[in-house]
Amino acid sequence: MKISEVGEFGLIEIIKNMANRKLVGGIGDDCAVIDIAKEKELLVTTDTLVEGVHFLKDTDAYKLGRKSLAVSVSDVAAMAALPRWAFLSISLRDMELGYVKAFMEGFYSLADEFGIDLLGGDTTKSSVFSVTVTLIGVDDKGKSVKRGGAKVKDNVYVTGKIGCSYAGFEAVIKKIDGYEECKERHNNPYPRLKEALSVKNYANAMIDVSDGLLQDCLHICELSGVAIEIDLDKIPFCDADFVDKEEMLSGGEDYELVFCAPKEYENALNDIDNITKIGEVKEGFGVSVIKNSKQLNIKRLGFKHF
Amino acid sequence: MKISEVGEFGLIEIIKNMANRKLVGGIGDDCAVIDIAKEKELLVTTDTLVEGVHFLKDTDAYKLGRKSLAVSVSDVAAMAALPRWAFLSISLRDMELGYVKAFMEGFYSLADEFGIDLLGGDTTKSSVFSVTVTLIGVDDKGKSVKRGGAKVKDNVYVTGKIGCSYAGFEAVIKKIDGYEECKERHNNPYPRLKEALSVKNYANAMIDVSDGLLQDCLHICELSGVAIEIDLDKIPFCDADFVDKEEMLSGGEDYELVFCAPKEYENALNDIDNITKIGEVKEGFGVSVIKNSKQLNIKRLGFKHF
Numbered sequence: 001m002k003i004s005e006v007g008e009f010g011l012i013e014i015i016k017n018m019a020n021r022k023l024v025g026g027i028g029d030d031c032a033v034i035d036i037a038k039e040k041e042l043l044v045t046t047d048t049l050v051e052g053v054h055f056l057k058d059t060d061a062y063k064l065g066r067k068s069l070a071v072s073v074s075d076v077a078a079m080a081a082l083p084r085w086a087f088l089s090i091s092l093r094d095m096e097l098g099y100v101k102a103f104m105e106g107f108y109s110l111a112d113e114f115g116i117d118l119l120g121g122d123t124t125k126s127s128v129f130s131v132t133v134t135l136i137g138v139d140d141k142g143k144s145v146k147r148g149g150a151k152v153k154d155n156v157y158v159t160g161k162i163g164c165s166y167a168g169f170e171a172v173i174k175k176i177d178g179y180e181e182c183k184e185r186h187n188n189p190y191p192r193l194k195e196a197l198s199v200k201n202y203a204n205a206m207i208d209v210s211d212g213l214l215q216d217c218l219h220i221c222e223l224s225g226v227a228i229e230i231d232l233d234k235i236p237f238c239d240a241d242f243v244d245k246e247e248m249l250s251g252g253e254d255y256e257l258v259f260c261a262p263k264e265y266e267n268a269l270n271d272i273d274n275i276t277k278i279g280e281v282k283e284g285f286g287v288s289v290i291k292n293s294k295q296l297n298i299k300r301l302g303f304k305h306f
Numbered sequence: 307m308k309i310s311e312v313g314e315f316g317l318i319e320i321i322k323n324m325a326n327r328k329l330v331g332g333i334g335d336d337c338a339v340i341d342i343a344k345e346k347e348l349l350v351t352t353d354t355l356v357e358g359v360h361f362l363k364d365t366d367a368y369k370l371g372r373k374s375l376a377v378s379v380s381d382v383a384a385m386a387a388l389p390r391w392a393f394l395s396i397s398l399r400d401m402e403l404g405y406v407k408a409f410m411e412g413f414y415s416l417a418d419e420f421g422i423d424l425l426g427g428d429t430t431k432s433s434v435f436s437v438t439v440t441l442i443g444v445d446d447k448g449k450s451v452k453r454g455g456a457k458v459k460d461n462v463y464v465t466g467k468i469g470c471s472y473a474g475f476e477a478v479i480k481k482i483d484g485y486e487e488c489k490e491r492h493n494n495p496y497p498r499l500k501e502a503l504s505v506k507n508y509a510n511a512m513i514d515v516s517d518g519l520l521q522d523c524l525h526i527c528e529l530s531g532v533a534i535e536i537d538l539d540k541i542p543f544c545d546a547d548f549v550d551k552e553e554m555l556s557g558g559e560d561y562e563l564v565f566c567a568p569k570e571y572e573n574a575l576n577d578i579d580n581i582t583k584i585g586e587v588k589e590g591f592g593v594s595v596i597k598n599s600k601q602l603n604i605k606r607l608g609f610k611h612f
Contacts, residue, residue, distance in 0.1 A: 001403045008429055011406070018410050019424060032425035034391055034442070037343030044425065046393045046440060050432045085340055087352045089438045097307045100317070104324050118325060119338035119350065123314055126356045127434055132395045134352060134440040136340070 029147050029223070030078040030208055031137065043137035043144055045075035051129040056172070061099045063188040064131075065106025071210070072135035073114055073191035074255045078208035079146065080200035081139035083193070085119045086111060088133055091126035114193060145196075145259070148223035150205035154260035156228055156279040157269065158236065159195045162213050166251025167240035182240050189255040198272050199259055206259035212250040214298060216258055217287045224260075227284035232291040236276045246298060249289070335453050335529070336384040336514055337443065349443040349450055351381035357435040362478070367405045369494040370437075371412025377516070378441035379420055379497035380561045384514035385452065386506035387445035389499070391425045392417060394439055397432035420499065451502075451565070454529035456511035460566035462534055462585040463575065464542065465501045468519050468562065469554025473546035488546050495561040502563055504578045512565035518556040520604060522564055523593045530566075533590035538597040542582045552604060555595070 003011060031043035049068055051057055069086060076083040088107065092100065111118060116135070168186030171179040196206065205224055207216045213235070217228045237248055260281050261269060269275060289296045309317060337349035355374055357363055375392060382389040394413065398406065417424060422441070474492030477485040502512065511530055513522045519541070523534045543554055566587050567575060575581060595602045 002400050003398055003403055003406060004400045006403060011403075011429055014403070014407065015410055015429075018407070019414060032391070032393070034425065036348070036444075037346060040343060042342070042348075044391070044393060044440075044442070046395050046426060046428050046438075048395045048397055048428045048430045048438065050397055050430050052433065053431050085338070085350070087338070087350060087440055089352050089354045091354055091356055091436060092309055094308050094310045097309055097312060097317075097320075100309060101320065101324070104321055108325060119340065120352060122352050122354045122438070123317055123321075124354045124356050125359050126436060127358065128432055130397060130432060130436065132352075132354065132428070132438040134350075134393055136350070136442075138342075 030075040039141055041139055041141050043076050043079050043081045043139060045072050046134045047071045048130060048132040060187060061102035062106035065103040066110040066188055068131045068133055069107050069110045070189050070191050072133045074208040076135055076137035077191045077193040077196040078206050078257055079144040080196045081137040081144045083114055083116050083135055083137045085136045086116050086133060088118060088121035091124045091130045093129050145200060145203050145206040147205055147207050147220050150220050150224035150226050150260040150281050152226055152281055152283050154204055154262055154281040155266060155277050156260050156281060157275050158256055158258050158278050159192045159275050160256040161236045161238045162254055163238035163248025163251055165253040166248055167238050167243045170243055179240055182238060191255060192257045195274055196257055202261040202265040202269055203259040204261060206257055209254040209256045209258055210252060212252045214249050214287050221285055221287060227282040228279055228287050229282050230279035230289050232289050234278045336381040345447055347445055347447050349382050349385050349387045351378050352440045353377045354436060354438040366493060367408035368412035371409040372416040372494055374437045374439055375413050375416045376495050376497050378439045380514045382441055382443035383497045383499040383502040384512050384563055385450040386502040387443040387450045389420055389422050389441055389443045391442045392422050392439060394424060394427035397430045397436045399435050451506060451509050451512040453511055453513050453526050456526050456530035456532050456566040456587050458532055458587055458589050460510055460568055460587040461572060461583050462566050462587060463581045464562055464564050464584050465498045465581050466562040467542045467544045468560055469557055470544035471559040472554055472557025473544050473549045476549055485546055488544060497561060498563045501580055505565055508567040508571040508575055509565040510567060512563055515560040515562045515564055516558060518558045520555050520593050527591055527593060533588040534585055534593050535588050536585035536595050538595050540584045
């Protein structure tokens with residue numbers, strides 16, 4: 001049997017089930033949580049970007065450097081924790097040194113913006129350029145926001161807009177002029193740490209939208225044991241007109257946040273910029289999308305990694 | 307200018323020098339050191355293995371899984387700390403699921419032997435199979451052994467034998483029968499954590515031999531501001547007869563430990579198994595090799611990564 005037959009999530013299940021040792025609060029959330037001292041917990045996340053899979057060969061090096069770190073910052077933001085220390089492993093073809101320097105300039109620029117120190121890493125030769133970032137964040141013990149805390153009747157919110165990154169990617173691939181903001185959202189996403197910290201005291205559960213809005217809502221459902229109902233008309237879609245909304249729901253790489261918060265905080269959350277209420281947590285299991293109170297039939301849930 | 311023109315260590319220098327923020331105890335030791343709580347420090351290391359660069363395409367999957375983690379455990383051992391939490395990022399061709407399962411069995415087997423939990427990671431598609439492991443260890447604050455602590459007149463010791471891994475690699479490449487122990491040392495190295503903890507209270511400086519004995523001694527010299535003189539006849543070389551000793555000195559991937567310890571501990575260290583005194587720390591800078599008190603001319607220092 002080939003890996004493509006089991007898919008990414010199937011493979012992860014197999015890897016998890018093979019562990020002899022108990023998995024301690026790991027694999028499942030955006031970050032692993034490590035109890036490290038009396039009052040602190042560590043949040044750790046690892047992300048790999050591969051040339052030809054996650055980015056095109058001629059991608060702007062500076063923006064790619066930023067994005068390589070941004071996707072991990074987004075994971076730490078999804079738990080409303082502070083990103084602190086990064087480790088960078090780069091596998092390089094015999095590329096131009098100038099490209100690697102521009103990549104590092106981008107990496108350091110985002111690191112500086114978020115107060116992150118690059119503490120180590122590895123550089124290796126390969127026939128494919130790829131980047132793996134491990135990012136460690138910190139929080140007070142028990143204070144980081146998990147995927148598994150959503151409660152029935154919570155409101156469901158999203159930051160920013162959904163689908164811009166996917167539209168930007170499509171515009172690049174199909175060589176469509178314009179849509180610069182979408183292309184920028186795809187090539188240079190900005191992690192929603194500020195928003196995460198603003199809603200931290202209200203959110204029962206949170207996740208970043210990396211696999212697609214519906215897929216990531218499903219991850220909350222799985223870990224919280226709930227259903228989520230989203231109102232299509234309330235979703236703040238990207239206004240790019242050449243992409244179907246259903247594709248935007250499953251396109252992935254938005255690096256926005258989805259979170260669930262009790263209704264009693266609705267007024268407080270109304271005062272926070274850049275967030276939109278899109279649905280409600282229900283009893284049951286799974287994600288449904290409604291329009292005019294009728295349930296829609298959504299074919300594709302999220303981005304397929306294999 | 308191409309990366310191959312600056313080399314791995316040149317590239318790392320460039321990356322370090324580009325940092326705007328002060329590098330806090332990072333890049334330079336086997337692990338980065340993070341002050342995390344009043345009494346604890348974290349040791350973090352990242353290593354990438356790439357198919358066709360660090361291992362052959364038909365390498366035994368189980369042993370490769372063990373080795374992927376072992377090289378990182380060796381880094382934590384080099385600081386005489388306890389390895390605890392691993393993060394595994396695997397980039398996969400559309401391989402047989404059975405190969406990946408055998409790889410994970412190997413990974414978990416070594417993790418279990420060293421009390422390490424796999425807490426997270428990433429799985430991605432690629433045209434090249436590669437593995438990045440980030441390993442976090444812990445120690446009491448200030449207790450881990452660094453590269454920079456060697457003192458003039460310290461004795462220099464090495465664990466195990468030098469050159470077995472290189473001989474094993476050559477035997478595989480040249481299709482030479484026999485030398486199974488060497489092949490095993492190359493494909494399935496066993497980190498010297500036990501030895502590291504045995505010598506922890508005596509060692510002023512320590513490093514693992516991954517780039518080659520001489521190159522890694524030079525790393526100690528660089529960070530300690532000292533010279534190291536090694537007596538060729540005292541080095542416990544691998545007894546494979548088809549490899550030149552000079553090649554064994556620069557072959558790399560021994561995953562033994564080199565450490566420097568004050569002469570007053572010589573008797574205590576004599577009682578510890580599997581370590582050999584090979585030289586002395588001197589004033590000055592750089593690594594020299596002597597035979598019958600005469601300095602040898604060594605052409606190649608260590609394994610070149612690019």
